Amino acid sequence: QSVLTQPPSASGTPGQRVTISCSGSSSNIGSNTVNWYQQLPGTAPKLLIYSNNQRPSGVPDRFSGSKSGTSASLAISGLQSEDEADYYCAAWDDSLNASYVFGTGTKVTVL
């Protein structure tokens, strides 16, 4: 059971803005940076956002990340059909059983 909670699904029409939330606690998001991954069907995950709001080279600026307190968000603006994928947040958790944890995942559907 993941300690980072995401909504199971999100959707939008092409061109819309979609936001995905990631809720954690003081031991993970509250004290560490957040990374976001995109997983297209049948493929390995791809790093989308690192250190809360940094985009790796090649990731469109339609994708943006933010963090506030014990929550983080991924926003996709100008939604495109190729954005239909699963999205995962992730962060280090400093609790007694310290580990890197992934969120529960959000399936984004482009209507």
Added chain:
Amino acid sequence: QVQLQESGPGLVKPSETLSLTCTVSGGSISSYYWSWIRQPAGKGLEWIGRIYTSGSTNYNPSLKSRVTMSVDTSKNQFSLKLSSVTAADTAVYYCARDLGGLAFDYWGQGTLVTVSS
């Protein structure tokens, strides 16, 4: 362009040890952390652990008693061993490079390991 490739048996019997190797090409394995992540069919991602090129490791506490990771810098490879496997260990196993802060910027394509007799 850095590329990672997992290799190892696709079928492992219950109670035996799962062994996988990740070969890194297009760049040096040195001076990076390297992780293993797995994903059961239709489910989310689980971090198994990581190894630095010095051999230093961190493991997921939920798997720590069964996991061993090693690195061979001369072959640009790192490996995973997971002992006493059960059906619950059936998953696609990925290897990945840590850009820093456990941000995985390069991933292998993944390899399906099925635990079954």
